[in-house]
Structures are given as structure tokens and as C-alpha cells.
Amino acid sequence: MVCAVVALYYSVIVSWSLFYLVQSFQSPLPWALCPEPRNSSNGDPECERTTATTYFWYRRVLKAAGDIEDGGLPVWHLSLCLSVSWLLTCLSMMKGPRFTGKMLYVSVLFPYLILSGLLVWSLLLEGATFGIKTLLAAKMTALYSMEVWRRTGKQLFFSLSSGFGSFTAIGSCIPRSNNCVGDAFGVALLHLVTSMITTLVVFAIKGHQATVKMRHCYLK
Structure with missing residues (x-):
């Protein structure tokens, strides 16, 4: 459901x-x-x-x-x-979870190819440095906020699809001798790297948009 x-x-x-x-x-x-x-x-x-x-x-x-x-x-x-x-x-x-597992080779690798291109493109935009500086200048006091950690946990459960049943369905096709603990750490590490790259792309583009809009308002 x-x-x-x-x-x-x-x-x-x-x-x-x-x-x-x-x-x-x-x-x-x-x-x-x-x-x-x-x-x-x-x-x-x-x-x-x-x-x-x-x-x-x-x-x-x-x-x-x-x-x-x-x-x-x-x-x-x-x-x-x-x-x-x-x-x-x-x-x-x-064709069931087995065919879905094969589809993951395309549906996972292709977005990473696009994300790599977006990373290079976004870092070359005007104002990207401003966005990256804004990211690095985050308030450390936010780490003590329960609201921040609540939203962080919500995002982790959402992005990892925890409790959605997809891992269970696809994992049922994995041999019993498979190292599930290693796979779990691999998924968590891949998720961390993906989140960091995506964050850089988003803040670089936001910095570019802020620069363009500020110039637009100034000229008006």
C-alpha cells in the first residue's frame, strides 16, 4: 500500500x-x-x-x-x-522482482551519469561559488534542534525506502550466502555520497539563480 x-x-x-x-x-x-x-x-x-x-x-x-x-x-x-x-x-x-533487479542496472547507473554531468555543469555556473559558501556557512546550532533531526530522519527513511517493501521484495531474490551486512553498509555509503553530490549541485544552482535574480532586480 x-x-x-x-x-x-x-x-x-x-x-x-x-x-x-x-x-x-x-x-x-x-x-x-x-x-x-x-x-x-x-x-x-x-x-x-x-x-x-x-x-x-x-x-x-x-x-x-x-x-x-x-x-x-x-x-x-x-x-x-x-x-x-x-x-x-x-x-x-x-515479470516480477527478478526483472526489476535487472532494470536497476539502468535506472540506477543512468541517474548517476546525469548527476555527474550536473555537478560539473553547476560548478561552472556564475554565482555557484556563492551557493557553495552559503552551504559551508550553515549554522552549527541547528545540530541541537530536534526539528532538524526529525526532518533528517524523515528524509533518510524516505530516500532509503525503509519500510516500503521494495528492499524486501528485491532481497528475496538474493542467495542466502550473500553478505547482507556488507550490502547494508554499501547502500548507506552510496546514499551518503549521493546526498553530498546532490547537495552541492542544488546549492550551486541556487547560488546561480540568486545571482541572476539579483542582477535582474538591480537592472529593473
Whole structure:
């Protein structure tokens, strides 16, 4: 039941990623510049008030309405991407946990390849140094806060999928002679390295965004 609930919103995130993947084959990227209205040489006024990335997310991807009470038909491109994500999920589960274990070679190694590229790219962005300095200047007093540790534990259980049943399902296919203790330490170490790399990427990009927005506000 927990896996089903997690899959419901994970499939939505995957559908967003699929849409961005398809859109990324354009040059220039559709979220890099504000669109120009028809019969006008000026940029879109709504996009000019914010950033091209934010405008693309709300107006092109989500097609968000002005009010939560405004209804409408489903967004066709997101519906298509959502159907593809569920199709991939069903195909990977049709042959049981053994086939899912083989799929992990692709679904795990490919994201690490992308993450490595993101790390190099993010560190070369303007303002990335500011983001990294902000990360290293964290308040040490937060270590004494129970709220921080509560959220940390919640994130660990979520990212490691503890109690979700996935480890139990895939682990049932492992031979009895397998060193489960070594695997547990290996998973924990891999999770630590992944979290550190992801944190560097996030703070480097946030530093870049802060630098760009500050310049944008200054010029306005």
C-alpha cells in the first residue's frame, strides 16, 4: 500500500521529467528565453516580471490557471507523459522482482551519469561559488534542534525506502550466502555520497539563480 501511494506521486514527477527531456532537444531551450507575443517585438510582460524558467514551468508545463477554482480539461502533454511513466512502471513489474533487479542496472547507473554531468555543469555556473559558501556557512546550532533531526530522519527513511517493501521484495531474490551486512553498509555509503553530490549541485544552482535574480532586480 505504501509503495502504491509513493508510486502515485513519483509517477507525476517522472512525467514532468519526461516532458523536460523532450523539450531539451530544442535550441535555444524553451525555458531559457521569454516568448515573444504575436505581432509584437516586445517580450511577454508576465514573463518579464519574473524569469523565463518560472514562466515556462507555470504557463507551458503546468498551464496553471489564475485561480484554484478555475477548472478545465487535463493538460494533454502531461497526461501523455504520465501514461508513459505508468507504462514503464508496469513493464518493469510484469515479470516480477527478478526483472526489476535487472532494470536497476539502468535506472540506477543512468541517474548517476546525469548527476555527474550536473555537478560539473553547476560548478561552472556564475554565482555557484556563492551557493557553495552559503552551504559551508550553515549554522552549527541547528545540530541541537530536534526539528532538524526529525526532518533528517524523515528524509533518510524516505530516500532509503525503509519500510516500503521494495528492499524486501528485491532481497528475496538474493542467495542466502550473500553478505547482507556488507550490502547494508554499501547502500548507506552510496546514499551518503549521493546526498553530498546532490547537495552541492542544488546549492550551486541556487547560488546561480540568486545571482541572476539579483542582477535582474538591480537592472529593473
